[in-house]
Amino acid sequence: MSKTQFLNRLFDAHAKDLQEFYAEEEDIFICPICMTGFSRDAIKEKNVTDGHVWPKSIRMVSKKARNMHVLLCADCNHVAGERGDAQMQLHEEIRKGEETGKPHRSRIVHLRRKQDDIPISLNAVVSYNLEDKSITVSGRLDRDAKWRDSRPEDQARFMELFQKQEPVDILIHPPRDYKPELAEAGWITSAYLMGFYSLGYRFIFHPSLDPVREYILNSFDKTIKENPVKLNPDDFGIWEQKSGHSADPELLFMVPFELGKRVYLQANCLKYEIRLPFRYRYPVLMPILHRIIPGFAIKLPSLREAKETVFFSIPHNKISGHRSWYDDLLGTPHIKREPFPQDASSEESIVRQ
Numbered sequence: 001m002s003k004t005q006f007l008n009r010l011f012d013a014h015a016k017d018l019q020e021f022y023a024e025e026e027d028i029f030i031c032p033i034c035m036t037g038f039s040r041d042a043i044k045e046k047n048v049t050d051g052h053v054w055p056k057s058i059r060m061v062s063k064k065a066r067n068m069h070v071l072l073c074a075d076c077n078h079v080a081g082e083r084g085d086a087q088m089q090l091h092e093e094i095r096k097g098e099e100t101g102k103p104h105r106s107r108i109v110h111l112r113r114k115q116d117d118i119p120i121s122l123n124a125v126v127s128y129n130l131e132d133k134s135i136t137v138s139g140r141l142d143r144d145a146k147w148r149d150s151r152p153e154d155q156a157r158f159m160e161l162f163q164k165q166e167p168v169d170i171l172i173h174p175p176r177d178y179k180p181e182l183a184e185a186g187w188i189t190s191a192y193l194m195g196f197y198s199l200g201y202r203f204i205f206h207p208s209l210d211p212v213r214e215y216i217l218n219s220f221d222k223t224i225k226e227n228p229v230k231l232n233p234d235d236f237g238i239w240e241q242k243s244g245h246s247a248d249p250e251l252l253f254m255v256p257f258e259l260g261k262r263v264y265l266q267a268n269c270l271k272y273e274i275r276l277p278f279r280y281r282y283p284v285l286m287p288i289l290h291r292i293i294p295g296f297a298i299k300l301p302s303l304r305e306a307k308e309t310v311f312f313s314i315p316h317n318k319i320s321g322h323r324s325w326y327d328d329l330l331g332t333p334h335i336k337r338e339p340f341p342q343d344a345s346s347e348e349s350i351v352r353q
């Protein structure tokens, strides 16, 4: 299958999903991140592209992740790739380095004997022995056997310190371009796209997903230092687990039987659990649970008593045109009557929020 055929197939799948409840628009794709509408010509014009749900490092170890594609507008795909995607992979490299004692890339290292000393600053390759806690600091040498990336004054002070054999404090800085908050945004973007891949427009059109999109779009904006959208631990956020999950991403529908708790979606991958809001048609849920959980009526009181959370793995996806009871649960999204913003080739300009 050629790339164009593949993109057309993705377009077909998204357009069909949309038509099921939004009949006025015929052949249209709406970017799940910026909500811009695109006609099929956008494939030729390269304004829509193949969007991987998961970044390369996950796709390399998981066939399941490799097979998850959605269409994205070229702008969103490009920025997501260089921001969240890149940072979540860097974060994993840093974590691996900490676990093995071989920090990823060369680092700025500060050494000092006393708290108020001016630190010796070296650009160095560091490794540490996890057993005896010893640290090796080394630098790239030039022809005169001087470190290439560190100032001569710092090297001289380092040699002096080294000869004295006194105990020192060592601070290893993270790589300069490391932005952990963008790594989080990368995981949340992947989880959101997995929700779209699995459940389609019915899921993302609900207003409860607006803050998620706003959060993702803020992470695209280089001028915003801190994301103003606060994560809501009830049903929106990311958690790191000690034991972790498989590299195969999994999407779960979570139903807590504790009064006042909301249902939510959860994506699991490696050490991360990412929660997304999931709003549904209230009267539909209980009949579905009665249908799919054997002996549910008998189990219900003890589930409530124990404040248990029941969860269901979601194996479906809208790219293959799957229909499932989640469609009934989500119902028909309420869509504003005004047309979606059209892509840049039309007269109107796009105004991103």
Ligand SMILES: [Zn+2]
Pocket: 031, 032, 033, 034, 035, 036, 072, 073, 074, 075, 076, 077
């Ligand atoms: Zn977009």
